[in-house]
Amino acid sequence: MGKRRRGRERQENCVSCGRTVPRDKAVDFNKRSFFSTDLRTGDNVSLFTETDVYYCISCAKHRKIFEKKKKLAQMRRGVF
Numbered sequence: 574m575g576k577r578r579r580g581r582e583r584q585e586n587c588v589s590c591g592r593t594v595p596r597d598k599a600v601d602f603n604k605r606s607f608f609s610t611d612l613r614t615g616d617n618v619s620l621f622t623e624t625d626v627y628y629c630i631s632c633a634k635h636r637k638i639f640e641k642k643k644k645l646a647q648m649r650r651g652v653f
């Protein structure tokens with residue numbers, strides 16, 4: 574065991590191709606989804622979920638996640 578370990582390396586699965594990628598190489602993307610039954614009565618049920626998904630680098634590139642992240646960063650910079 575000559576390899577030096579940097580703490581505990583977490584593995585993440587790419588949601589697109591299922592490849593296992595180490596956490597520091599995986600591209601995390603915050604996926605937000607909103608569900609609503611759109612009922613105007615009191616029975617209306619709305620659900621807001623926020624999940625972190627991980628992509629491998631090739632899938633992230635293919636899905637233009639880097640560009641989305643850039644845009645998000647710019648928007649945040651504009652707000653604050």
Ligand SMILES: [Zn+2]
Pocket residue numbers: 587588589590591592628629630631632633
């Ligand atoms: Zn992938």
